[in-house]
Amino acid sequence: MKVLDLLCSADHRFEGWFASEDDFQDQLERGLVQCPMCGSASVRKGLSAPRLNLKSSTASETAPRGEAASAAHADSGQRGTVAAQVAAPSQLPAELQEAWLRVARHVIANTENVGDRFASEARRMHYGDAPERGIRGQATAQETAELMEEGIEVMPFVLPDSLKETLQ
Structure with a gap:
């Protein structure tokens, strides 16, 4: 099994x-590899290193990263805090992507896909002609603006095709 770090054209x-x-090359050529964030099929390999499981006897190499960092900066007082603050922003994009994927999966699991009937189904629910429930689907910008003018709350939310299908 080959695990690759990949990036799309938007650097996700x-x-x-x-x-x-x-x-990997075969799937890439057939357009089967897509970014889970934006659905882009323009994907490239990022820098990655193989994982080597080597035994070590030193505490800093066997301790989890957080414990090793704390132990290394235990005597330095404020320097440990500064190091943690500097490291945090580099984790932010990955954490945001992970949070977005959780929200997207939650939306898919808890809504009904009404496809291109979204605007008409939202109106039917708003005016009491259909039972209220969570729905998702496609609407044009004009349809979305009209729904909002009628007081119907909508939220554009892009879902890549890769999230809409079950992984095998």
Whole structure:
């Protein structure tokens, strides 16, 4: 199994698992590799290193990263806090992407896909002609503006095709 760090044209970072390098190239050429954030099929490999499981006897190498960092800066007082503050922004994009994916999966699991009937179904629910429930679908910008003018709350939310289908 080959695990690759991948990036899309918008620099969203994600991981892909492939049987081999040839399998990755084949799927890439067929447009099967898509960014889970934006759905872009323009994907490239990022820098990645193989994971090596080597045994070590030193505390700093065997301790989890947080414990090793705390131990290294235990005597330095304020320097440990500064190091943690500097490291945090680099984690922010990955954490935001993870949060967005959780929200997207929640939306998919808890709403009904009404497709291009979204505007008409939202109106039917608003005026009491259909039972209220969570729905999702497609609407044009004009349809969305008209719904909002009628007092119907809508929220544009882009869902990549890769999230709409079950992974095998």
